Amino acid sequence: MNNHNLHANIAYIAYRLITGRKIASLYKISDILESRNTDITSHLDNEFIRDFDEKHREYTPGYSNNCNYNFTSQTGDSFDIFINEQNFVLHIRGSSSYFIGNIWDDKIYIHDHRASSHCRYKILKCVEEDEKAEKF
DSSP: OOTTTHHHHHHHHHHHHHHOOOEEEEEEEOSTTSOSEEEOGGGGOSHHHHHHHHHTTTOOTTTTTTEEEEEEOTTSOEEEEEEETTEEEEEETTSSOEEEEEEETTEEEEEETTTTEEEEEEEEEEHHHHHHHHHO
16 A cells, blocks of 8 residues: 555555445535535545455455454555454554544544644545446
8 A cells, every 4th residue: 555545555455354335425624614525535445445345245244343353465565453343453564553533424534643633524425326227
């Protein structure tokens, strides 16, 4: 995971493991009033996320509650994540980087301990919702 996509990738992965849903549209919330949002959906179209989704095609949500989960992509990037209900702690293996976050409704909050910063994301659409809409 390169730094440009890092937080978006973490948001996607945590949401996917906790809810089982794939994010189709993701915005970074730029201010407390949510009036300035940045569409970062294009950042989710990368090799790491495609590899993650391929290996989780048949993933059942809820499996990872109160447990540790490890993933290594074909690119060699890997992480460990601990999930407890809607909360998560993610560590990038081979580094001192770790992130604490939670999911609340359609929002994902991430605190980056190494950078001493935080970010918030808003989910506008999920893939499953789009697929269901196309069937009707």
